[in-house]
Amino acid sequence: PxxxxxxxxxxxxxxxxxxxxxxxxxxxxxxxxxxxxxxxxxxxxxxxxxxxxxxxxxxxxxxxxxxxxxxxxxxxxxxxxxxxxxxxxxxxxxxxxxxxxxxxxxxxxxxxxxxxxxxxxxxxxxxxxxxxxxxxxxxxxxxxxxxxxxxxxxxxxxxxxxxxVEDALPLPRGERELPLMICDRAFAADGSFAYPGLDQGMRSLPGVEDDWMEGVLGDVVLVNGAPWPVHEVDAARYRLRLLNASNARRYRLALTVPGGPDVPFVQIGSDGGLLAAPVGHEAIEIAPGERFDVVVDFSVLPPGTQVTMVNGLDGGPAGRVMRFRVVRTARDDSRVPDRLAEVEPLTPPAGAPQRTFRFSRGKVGDHKGWTINGTSFDANTSLADVGLGETEVWRFVTDVHHPVHVHLDPFQVLRRGGEGPSDYDVGWKDTVDVRPAEVVEVAVRFSDHAGRFVFHCHNLEHEDMAMMATIRTV
Ligand code: C2O
Ligand code: CU
The missing domain is CATH 2.60.40.420 (Cupredoxins -  blue copper proteins)
Structure with missing residues (x-):
């Protein structure tokens, strides 16, 4: 149970x-x-x-x-x-x-x-x-x-x-700054994690196969390793560093209060750190690998209020995440300033190199798998040789949902589905959730460190089923 x-x-x-x-x-x-x-x-x-x-x-x-x-x-x-x-x-x-x-x-x-x-x-x-x-x-x-x-x-x-830069801002800190690692897990009857790998010893290939190619989900949501935990808070502002560390589950996080309106999130940072200015959200959509740095104001709630973080994308047990219990009024000198940090806009020059990467179902040897531009991961073939210091435009095209993650340097979202970036795309990103049959255009620039790196889908079963590619910085 x-x-x-x-x-x-x-x-x-x-x-x-x-x-x-x-x-x-x-x-x-x-x-x-x-x-x-x-x-x-x-x-x-x-x-x-x-x-x-x-x-x-x-x-x-x-x-x-x-x-x-x-x-x-x-x-x-x-x-x-x-x-x-x-x-x-x-x-x-x-x-x-x-x-x-x-x-x-x-x-x-x-x-x-x-x-x-x-x-x-x-x-x-x-x-x-x-x-x-x-x-x-x-x-x-x-x-x-x-x-x-x-x-x-x-x-x-x-x-x-x-x-x-961050230290100079009057953001909540100390006990009022919480890293929250959110992930879902399934448990076997003996209490062990139920990962549907073919070889539980994680020795023989493949690590996961056909039946699980969409990704492994669990019915228990853990935050910092605890199932649907509860945390007592002051009636004050808190900074929550939200990380979706799930293998494949996406969340739409909201903070509900019985009989009251939802408590909003004020986003102050993204994967690559502080935004230029805060962005308010009623809910946070977060895909595997992404981080959202948010401030939540519990000071408007009377002590005794229960604030439940829910996941609007699931109607079952994974529809709940954790709870905050406001226990006392307290002094709070923190605030969220209108200006946070310098974010240099990454503007591709006219004639900047353009590349298109298609994320889609395909074959890995004799097995089903996931591919980028029709090929499965190959350590020895680079899909992109990129000059250090150069800004390029990369276009990610999908069949189904793929959270695309690039190593080495963050990027900025230029366009999504033919429109400007969404409210969730602001700031420096290193993982972008590309929705089904969507095109997301990003500006990338690798500043230094020549060598061989990867980019891949951060749905970990997609990644293990070869949706990963080699890039070279030169
Ligand atoms: Cu979070 Cu290449 O990984
Ligand atoms: Cu994927």
């Missing part, structure tokens, strides 16, 4: 502590990826794959310009790859899907469709320059063919970048 909603307190993932500073001045962290037991449903034991054995993993709370080194040790029974989503990261540290970290003590041959990357025995160090705007990033597993099952079992966490 599913647990009663709004009983479990909202957990906030612990902040990772650096173990030291290296010769180049970077803060050094260590993470051990290991199997652990978690109590997600009350009284039930769920085995997870966790960064430091927890789900979500520890939060990296970092500053712009302060480089960070994370040394990951893989004590799991399967290879892993860590990607910092939204990170402006050199190629060799980005988490190329074939750059496996092999389990400690396991040197058996791991190959993926005959493609081999840079294999590391047991440990790998990722260096993140953090030379980017303040933003809510997240890190998660990115192993070729197995990203879906690995993330589903727990390999995901927050990486927050802060900067002086």
């Amino acid at each position: 599913l647990p009663e909603p709004f009983r479990v307190p909202l957990p906030v993932p612990p902040v990772a502590r650096p173990v030291g500073v290296d010769g180049a001045g970077a803060q050094v962290y260590r993470v051990t990826q290991r199997v652990a037991d978690a109590e997600i449903l009350p009284g039930v034991r769920t085995p997870i794959l966790g960064y430091d054995g927890i789900f979500p993993g520890p939060t990296f709370d970092t500053r712009r310009g302060q480089p960070v080194v994370v040394r990951h040790r893989n004590e799991l029974p399967v290879p892993t790859v860590v990607h910092l989503h939204g990170g402006h990261t050199p190629a060799e540290h980005d988490g190329w899907p074939l750059d496996l970290v092999l389990p400690v003590g396991d040197t058996s041959g791991w190959s993926h469709h005959g493609m081999v990357g840079d294999l590391a025995a047991g440990e790998r160090e990722h260096r993140y320059p953090n030379d980017q705007r303040a933003a809510t990033l997240w890190y998660h597993d990115h192993r070729m063919d197995f990203t879906g099952p690995a993330v589903y079992r727990g390999l995901a966490g927050f990486h927050i970048v802060r900067d002086d």
